[in-house]
Amino acid sequence: MTRTGLEEGVTRRDVLKVAGLTGIGAALYASGIERFLPRALTAQATDQVPFYGKYQAGILTPVQNHVQVVAFDIQTTRRDELIDLLQRWTRACARLTAGLSLGESDSRYVPPEDTGEADGLSASHLTFTFGCGISLFADNRFGIAHKRPDALRELPVFDLDQLDERWSGGDLVVQICADDQQVVFHALRNLTRIGRGVVKIRWTQSGFQRSKAADATGGTPRNLFGFKDGTGNPDLSQATVRDKHLFYQWRDGSPWLTNGSFLVVRRIQMHLEVWDRTILKEQERTFGRERSSGAPLGSKKEFDSVTPKQRTAHGEAQLPSDSHTAVAHGTGKEHLLRRSYSYQAGINETTGALDAGLLFLSFQRSPEQFNTIQKRLATSDRLNEYITHRGSALFACFGGIQKGGYIGDALFA
Numbered sequence: 001m002t003r004t005g006l007e008e009g010v011t012r013r014d015v016l017k018v019a020g021l022t023g024i025g026a027a028l029y030a031s032g033i034e035r036f037l038p039r040a041l042t043a044q045a046t047d048q049v050p051f052y053g054k055y056q057a058g059i060l061t062p063v064q065n066h067v068q069v070v071a072f073d074i075q076t077t078r079r080d081e082l083i084d085l086l087q088r089w090t091r092a093c094a095r096l097t098a099g100l101s102l103g104e105s106d107s108r109y110v111p112p113e114d115t116g117e118a119d120g121l122s123a124s125h126l127t128f129t130f131g132c133g134i135s136l137f138a139d140n141r142f143g144i145a146h147k148r149p150d151a152l153r154e155l156p157v158f159d160l161d162q163l164d165e166r167w168s169g170g171d172l173v174v175q176i177c178a179d180d181q182q183v184v185f186h187a188l189r190n191l192t193r194i195g196r197g198v199v200k201i202r203w204t205q206s207g208f209q210r211s212k213a214a215d216a217t218g219g220t221p222r223n224l225f226g227f228k229d230g231t232g233n234p235d236l237s238q239a240t241v242r243d244k245h246l247f248y249q250w251r252d253g254s255p256w257l258t259n260g261s262f263l264v265v266r267r268i269q270m271h272l273e274v275w276d277r278t279i280l281k282e283q284e285r286t287f288g289r290e291r292s293s294g295a296p297l298g299s300k301k302e303f304d305s306v307t308p309k310q311r312t313a314h315g316e317a318q319l320p321s322d323s324h325t326a327v328a329h330g331t332g333k334e335h336l337l338r339r340s341y342s343y344q345a346g347i348n349e350t351t352g353a354l355d356a357g358l359l360f361l362s363f364q365r366s367p368e369q370f371n372t373i374q375k376r377l378a379t380s381d382r383l384n385e386y387i388t389h390r391g392s393a394l395f396a397c398f399g400g401i402q403k404g405g406y407i408g409d410a411l412f413a
C-alpha cells in the first residue's frame with residue numbers, strides 16, 4: 001500500500017478512481033508526478049470531512065442530514081483482538097470518509113470486500129465519532145479499569161423518566177452522520193461486518209433533519225413540533241468557549257481523554273397528537289419562543305438574548321418562567337452543544353399513534369452540564385406535558401485520531 005502524501009488506508013488506485021483520472025492524468029501519476037494528484041483530489045473533495053485531526057469529526061462539523069447512533073457490546077475478552085478491531089475500523093473509516101470503497105476483490109469466488117451499496121455515491125460529509133461506555137471499564141477485562149474517568153458514571157434517574165433498557169448502555173458507541181442516508185447505512189453495515197465475532201450491536205437509533213439542500217431559508221432546523229431547534233447553542237467559533245464547555249482538558253483527570261467530549265444520547269418521544277391539538281399561543285409559551293421567527297417571547301429576533309426577567313407593561317413575565325427556554329437557560333451558566341435529530345419509528349402498537357420524537361444528542365466537557373440542566377427541566381419544564389424520555393446513554397468520546405494512530409489508542413497505550 002502506498003502512503004506517499006495520502007491518507008492511511010488509501011491506495012493509489014483509489015485516488016485515481018476518486019479523482020477520475022484517466023489517460024494522461026493517470027499516466028502522469030503512474031510516472032510519479034504526484035503533484036497533479038492533490039489538485040484533482042481537492043476538486044472532488046468538497047464534501048469530505050477529514051477523519052484525522054485534533055478533535056473527532058462529527059462534533060464541530062455542521063450538522064449533516066442523517067445520523068445513525070450505534071452502541072456495540074464487546075464479545076471478546078482479549079485486549080489484542082479489541083485493539084486489532086479498532087485499527088481495522090480506523091483504516092475503514094479513513095477510506096469511507098474519503099469517499100472510497102473498502103477495496104476491490106480480485107476473485108469472483110469470494111465475497112466482495114465492500115458491500116457495494118454506496119458505489120457511485122460521494123463521501124456526503126460522512127463522519128464517525130467513537131466513544132466508550134462505563135461498561136468498557138467493568139471487571140478490568142481489558143486492563144483499563146484504572147483509566148475510567150471519574151465523570152463517566154451512570155446518569156441519574158430523573159423525574160418522569162420512563163426509560164427502556166433497549167436504548168441504554170453499550171461498551172462502545174459510534175455516531176455516524178452524512179448527508180446521504182445510504183452512505184450512513186453503508187458505513188454502519190461495514191463497521192458491523194468488520195467487527196463480526198469481536199463486537200455485536202446492542203442498539204442502533206437513526207435520525208433525520210430537514211435536508212439542507214431543500215430548505216430555502218437555510219436557517220436553524222425545526223423539530224417535529226415545528227420550532228427552530230439549536231438557536232441557543234454556544235458560539236463554538238471561540239477556542240475559549242470550546243475549551244470551557246465542550247472538550248475534555250488534560251487537567252480534568254484522565255489525560256487519555258484530552259480533546260474528547262462526553263456524549264449524552266436521550267431518546268425522547270414527542271406526543272404529536274397532543275401537541276397538534278394545542279393552540280399556537282400555548283405552544284409558544286411552552287417553548288418560550290415565537291414559532292415563526294424563533295425569537296424569545298418579548299424579543300424580536302431569533303438570536304436576541306434570553307432575558308427571563310423581562311416584563312410587560314402590566315408586570316407579567318414575557319418569557320414564562322416554566323417555558324423550556326427559560327428553564328433550560330437558567331442563569332445562563334451551563335452550556336452544552338446540542339446536535340439532535342428527529343426520529344420516527346413506526347407506530348405505538350397499543351394506541352396506533354406515531355412513535356416519533358427527538359434523538360437528543362449533546363456533547364459537553366462534563367456530564368454534569370447535562371445533569372444540571374436536565375434536573376431543572378425534569379421538575380419544572382412546561383414541555384414535559386408533551387414528551388417522555390424513553391432512552392438514555394452516556395459515552396466518553398475519544399480525542400481526535402492522528403495519522404498513524406487508531407481510534408482510542410491513548411486509552412490502550
Ligand code: HEM
Nearest residue numbers: 223227228229230231232268306325328329358373374387
Ligand atoms: C423533545 C425534547 C426537546 C425539545 C423538543 C427541545 C426543543 C428546544 C427548543 C425548540 C429550544 C429553543 C431554541 C434553541 O435554543 O434551540 C430549546 C432550547 C434548549 N434546550 Fe431543548 N428540547 C428538548 C429537550 C432538551 C433536553 C433534554 C435538554 C438538556 C438537558 C435541552 C436543553 C436545551 C438548552 C440548553 C436550550 C437553550 C436554552 C438557552 O437559550 O440558553 N433540551 N430546546
